[in-house]
Amino acid sequence: MARLLIINPNISPSVTDLIEAEARRAASPGTVLTMATARFGVAYIETRFEAMLGAHATAEAAAEQAAGHDAVIVAAFGDPGLQALREVLPMPVTGLTEAALMSACLLGQRFSIIAISTRISAWYRECVDAHGLLGRLASIRSLGSPLRDVASIQQDHRDALVALAERAVAEDGADVIVLAGAPLAGLARQVRDLLPVPVVDGLSSAVRHAETLAALAPAKARAGSFALPPVKPNAGLSMGIQALLARR
Incomplete structure (x- = not known):
């Protein structure tokens, strides 16, 4: 236990x-x-x-x-x-981050991170680089609209997040999608059948x-x-x- x-x-x-x-x-x-x-x-x-x-x-x-x-x-x-x-x-x-990246590397060669804001992207890229995995990062795509409430991001932006993931696969060559951030905990489980590649949840x-x-x-x-x-x-x-x- x-x-x-x-x-x-x-x-x-x-x-x-x-x-x-x-x-x-x-x-x-x-x-x-x-x-x-x-x-x-x-x-x-x-x-x-x-x-x-x-x-x-x-x-x-x-x-x-x-x-x-x-x-x-x-x-x-x-x-x-x-x-x-x-x-x-x-x-x-x-x-x-560490757990999601390690899981993603076990599921495919290149991964894309879907983030909740544009400002966060530079720091996320640095985190990937710190793990020595920048060569396996296909892209970081992020929401561009203001966040009404951090706890309601999944409800407010689910469709937009799925669309970003679809573009990461189609345009960036992602083999795996990482949904980034604690506010997105559980979303991977909900949208796994909507996307054509594995989706990784950092928390799980x-x-x-x-x-x-x-x-x-x-x-x-x-x-x-x-x-x-x-x-x-x-x-x-x-x-x-x-x-x-x-x-x-």
């Missing part, structure tokens, strides 16, 4: 509800889920600066709640704070990958770039963050 902590790096409880609903559909019987929502930050992350804020909020949530869990999921596309959390947490950590991928990592029970790195940070003076940090940095 895996115990997963799922952290929404955004401050939107309605998005956390979407995340939880799809996570429970994807999880294996017996998997226990704990949900956490960022206590500070923005409604949804579109920029590098917002991602930095989300990473801090994610670190605070992990510091407070990760103990007793077998794996942690960063539930925002772009995975803010993911690599840093791997340095300090004793359990495996994965995120929506992250839940399944996290379950696998929990079952493998890997040891925490004691050397290399993901070993614990060195002990040094610090100031102004929360008690939880101080405890993570002091742990040996």
Whole structure:
């Protein structure tokens, strides 16, 4: 039985509800889920600066709640704070982007990302590049219209998102479609029969990958770039963050 902590790096409880609903559909019987929502930050992350804020909020949530869990999921596309959390947490950590890209690479050669805003596209491209997969990225296509409510994107823009995915297949040569972002959690399951190629959901991928990592029970790195940070003076940090940095 895996115990997963799922952290929404955004401050939107309605998005956390979407995340939880799809996570429970994807999880294996017996998997226990704990949900956490960022206590500070923005409604949804579109920029590098917002991602930095989300990473801090994610670190605070992990510091407070990760103990007793077998794996942690960063539930925002772009995975803010993911690599840093791997340095300090004793359990495996994965995120929506990493899990979706790994799933996409198992299903086809080239993938396209369907995003909820144009502004977010540059950061997403950088995330793909950081994983060494830019050569397999067919395209990033995004919604161009304003978002009424981050929690209602699926209802408001479902047809437009499907149309973007169809164009990615027909015009960009995508073998796999990745629907990006926590607000789109569960949409892949709803539209899978409308598209001619596999459709990947980052959240369900992250839940399944996290379950696998929990079952493998890997040891925490004691050397290399993901070993614990060195002990040094610090100031102004929360008690939880101080405890993570002091742990040996």
